[in-house]
Amino acid sequence: VAKNEKLVLQIIEKAERPVSVSDIRADLAVNKTTVYRNIEKLLLQNKIKEVNILPHITHYESADLPHHHHLTCRDCGEVREIETRELEDSMQKLEKKMMRIGFAVEQHNLEFYGLCQDCH
Amino acid sequence: VAKNEKLVLQIIEKAERPVSVSDIRADLAVNKTTVYRNIEKLLLQNKIKEVNILPHITHYESADLPHHHHLTCRDCGEVREIETRELEDSMQKLEKKMMRIGFAVEQHNLEFYGLCQDCH
DNA sequence: CTTCCTGCAAACATTTTGCAATTGC
DNA sequence: GCAATTGCAAAATGTTTGCAGGAAG
Numbered sequence: 033v034a035k036n037e038k039l040v041l042q043i044i045e046k047a048e049r050p051v052s053v054s055d056i057r058a059d060l061a062v063n064k065t066t067v068y069r070n071i072e073k074l075l076l077q078n079k080i081k082e083v084n085i086l087p088h089i090t091h092y093e094s095a096d097l098p099h100h101h102h103l104t105c106r107d108c109g110e111v112r113e114i115e116t117r118e119l120e121d122s123m124q125k126l127e128k129k130m131m132r133i134g135f136a137v138e139q140h141n142l143e144f145y146g147l148c149q150d151c152h
Numbered sequence: 153v154a155k156n157e158k159l160v161l162q163i164i165e166k167a168e169r170p171v172s173v174s175d176i177r178a179d180l181a182v183n184k185t186t187v188y189r190n191i192e193k194l195l196l197q198n199k200i201k202e203v204n205i206l207p208h209i210t211h212y213e214s215a216d217l218p219h220h221h222h223l224t225c226r227d228c229g230e231v232r233e234i235e236t237r238e239l240e241d242s243m244q245k246l247e248k249k250m251m252r253i254g255f256a257v258e259q260h261n262l263e264f265y266g267l268c269q270d271c272h
Numbered sequence: 273c274t275t276c277c278t279g280c281a282a283a284c285a286t287t288t289t290g291c292a293a294t295t296g297c
Numbered sequence: 298g299c300a301a302t303t304g305c306a307a308a309a310t311g312t313t314t315g316c317a318g319g320a321a322g
Binding site: 034052053054064065068088089090 | 285286296
């Protein structure tokens with residue numbers, strides 16, 4: 033396992049919120065190409081996941097985290113993880129329904145946007 | 153109301169699935185800057201909505217459509233609208249819970265990805 | 273005449289690719 | 298020595314901005 037691959041993974045795992053490529057580069061003095069390539073490897077190994085907490089900038093988080101979704105403040109950008117246990121039941125029912133119409137759901141992406149307490 | 157603004161809106165409204173800027177440009181021979189600027193106006197007037205059916209390419213759809221979400225095939229890219237009425241109840245409960253912890257949810261974004269019948 | 277709209281070129285941001293140099297077994 | 302990893306420059310996308318010309322009222 034290459035050194036930078038390990039370092040990129042560590043940065044993603046230790047962060048308390050999803051990180052972007054530029055977040056990683058702020059912590060690790062390597063070429064951006066190297067970052068992208070290591071992210072690709074980590075995605076293929078299912079060690080990290082892509083998340084879309086904001087349009088146009090892909091963020092990544094550890095794949096070891098329990099299933100959850102995000103709450104992002106449109107003002108300060110704060111990101112909070114949110115438990116959606118109740119929702120997952122209805123979600124699974126829905127996905128089974130989709131299966132019956134021939135669509136095999138592999139993934140869902142749920143993001144909440146709004147204003148946090150401080151910005152409100 | 154400018155001519156191109158109206159034309160962009162018509163393209164978005166008549167499409168049966170969310171369209172990207174390049175989809176619009178394939179139908180309308182105007183500069184890309186014009187498309188982006190008209191989209192911005194239409195968003196401000198709440199006539200259209202941004203949707204993230206795929207990473208890295210913003211799509212738009214009419215804001216007149218009833219609230220719904222999308223099912224996107226990762227192979228052929230087919231997009232289907234999906235009723236999520238059951239889900240919206242649990243979703244609203246969740247959003248009220250978030251409100252109680254001081255987070256005012258303004259929007260949620262829910263996308264499903266998988267394989268359609270043909271690609272399966 | 274004045275405001276709004278458009279096109280063009282250039283800038284920007286994110287991501288990808290080709291190639292040559294380097295590292296590590 | 299060979300395969301995997303890296304850096305650099307360049308390209309490919311998607312999006313934004315400044316400016317000048319043209320359309321519309």
